[in-house]
Amino acid sequence: MANIEILPTLRWEGPAVGGTLVLLDQTRLPGETVDLRCDTVDAAWDAIKRLVVRGAPAIGVAAAYATLLSLRELNDAPDADASNKTTTREIAATVTAACDHLATSRPTAVNLFWALDRMRATVAHWEQQREDDSPAGGQLGAELGELLLSEARAIHAEDRDMCAAIGRHGADALAELPAGAGILTHCNAGALATAGDGTALSVIFELARRDRQPHVWVDETRPLLQGARLTAWELTQRGVDCTLICDNMAAAVMQAGRVQAVVTGADRIAANGDAANKIGTYGVATLAAAHGIPFYIAAPTSTFDMALASGAAIPIEEREREEVTCGFGRETAPAGVRVFNPAFDVTPARLIRGIITERGVITPVTAGAVAATLAAGSLS
Numbered sequence: 001m002a003n004i005e006i007l008p009t010l011r012w013e014g015p016a017v018g019g020t021l022v023l024l025d026q027t028r029l030p031g032e033t034v035d036l037r038c039d040t041v042d043a044a045w046d047a048i049k050r051l052v053v054r055g056a057p058a059i060g061v062a063a064a065y066a067t068l069l070s071l072r073e074l075n076d077a078p079d080a081d082a083s084n085k086t087t088t089r090e091i092a093a094t095v096t097a098a099c100d101h102l103a104t105s106r107p108t109a110v111n112l113f114w115a116l117d118r119m120r121a122t123v124a125h126w127e128q129q130r131e132d133d134s135p136a137g138g139q140l141g142a143e144l145g146e147l148l149l150s151e152a153r154a155i156h157a158e159d160r161d162m163c164a165a166i167g168r169h170g171a172d173a174l175a176e177l178p179a180g181a182g183i184l185t186h187c188n189a190g191a192l193a194t195a196g197d198g199t200a201l202s203v204i205f206e207l208a209r210r211d212r213q214p215h216v217w218v219d220e221t222r223p224l225l226q227g228a229r230l231t232a233w234e235l236t237q238r239g240v241d242c243t244l245i246c247d248n249m250a251a252a253v254m255q256a257g258r259v260q261a262v263v264t265g266a267d268r269i270a271a272n273g274d275a276a277n278k279i280g281t282y283g284v285a286t287l288a289a290a291h292g293i294p295f296y297i298a299a300p301t302s303t304f305d306m307a308l309a310s311g312a313a314i315p316i317e318e319r320e321r322e323e324v325t326c327g328f329g330r331e332t333a334p335a336g337v338r339v340f341n342p343a344f345d346v347t348p349a350r351l352i353r354g355i356i357t358e359r360g361v362i363t364p365v366t367a368g369a370v371a372a373t374l375a376a377g378s379l380s
C-alpha cells in the first residue's frame with residue numbers, strides 16, 4: 001500500500017480566539033480538492049449540514065473546534081466590549097449557545113453530541129473556577145478559548161488514536177481471511193470521516209500494511225455517492241485494490257463468492273448493539289447473512305449511545321428530496337413525485353458478527369458485552 005497522506009479532513013488554523021476552522025470540502029471530491037474556511041459558527045453549522053465535513057467522528061471533531069468561533073464572533077462584533085463590561089457568565093452563555101446551535105446540524109451521529117458535551121463541560125468548569133461574575137476584560141474569552149482549543153485538540157488526537165487501534169483489532173479479527181479476500185464496505189468510513197485513518201477503512205489499511213492484499217468492493221452509496229466519490233478515492237490514492245459497484249450489485253457479487261467479509265462504520269450504536277449507519281447498510285447486512293458472510297461494524301466507543309436501549313430509538317435524519325430526484329444537478333424523476341430520503345438505517349445486533357472498537361472486538365454482540373466494553377476503560 002502506498003504510504004500517502006490523505007489531505008487533512010479538518011484543521012484549526014490560528015489562535016484560539018480569532019482562528020479559523022478549515023475543512024476539506026468533501027462535496028467537491030473527487031474532482032477538486034479545495035478547502036472551505038469557516039469563520040463563524042453559522043458557517044460551520046452549514047458545512048456540517050451540507051456534508052462538507054461528514055462521517056460521525058469527523059463531525060464531532062469539527063463541531064468541537066467550531067465552538068471556538070463563537071468567541072471570535074464575540075470579539076469581532078462592532079460593539080465588542082468597548083467598555084470591558086462583558087462578564088464571565090455572558091461569555092460562557094455565548095459558547096454554550098453555540099454548542100446548542102451546532103447540535104441541531106445533524107441528528108443521527110452521536111459523536112456530534114458527545115463532542116459538544118465535552119465542550120460544554122469545559123465551559124461549565126471554567127465558569128465555576130471564576131469566583132465572581134466580574135467583567136472579563138481584555139480579549140473576550142481568551143482564557144476560555146485556550147481551554148476550549150486544548151479540549152478540541154484532545155478530541156482530535158483521541159480520535160486519531162482510536163482509528164489506529166480499531167485498525168489493529170479489526171485486522172486481527174480478520175486474520176483468518178485468505179490473502180486477497182474480498183471485503184465489501186458501504187458509504188465512507190475512512191480518513192475523510194475521522195481524524196485518523198478511518199474506522200472500517202482503518203481495518204482495510206491495516207490489512208494492506210500486513211500484506212494481506214484485501215480487495216475492496218465499494219458500494220457507490222446512493223443518493224450522495226460517498227462510496228464512489230470518497231471511499232474509492234481514498235483507496236485509489238493509497239493504492240489499495242478496489243472495485244466500485246452500484247448498491248444493487250452487492251447481492252450478485254456475494255452470490256458469486258467474491259466477498260468474504262463486510263466491514264462498515266456506524267453513526268450511533270445503541271446499548272444492545274443495534275447500529276445506525278448510512279442508508280443501505282441494513283440491506284447489506286441482510287444480504288451478508290443470507291450468504292453466510294460475516295458482517296462487522298467498526299466504530300469508536302464515542303459512537304455508542306448507552307442511553308438508548310435499542311436501535312428503535314435512534315433518530316434517523318431525513319434529507320431533502322432533491323438528493324434523490326436531482327442528484328448532482330440532473331433531474332432523474334418526474335416533478336412532484338413523492339420521495340422518502342432517510343440518510344441512515346439501523347442494522348439489528350443479531351446480524352452483526354462483531355463491533356470493532358478501539359478497546360477490542362465485541363462479539364457476540366449482546367447488551368452485556370457492549371456494557372462490559374464501554375465500562376472497560378481506554379485503548380487496548
Ligand code: MRU
Nearest residue numbers: 054055056187189193265266278
Ligand atoms: O451522511 P454521512 O456521509 O455523514 O454518513 C456517514 C456514515 O454513515 C459513515 O459510515 C459513519 O459516519 C461512520 S464514519 C467513520
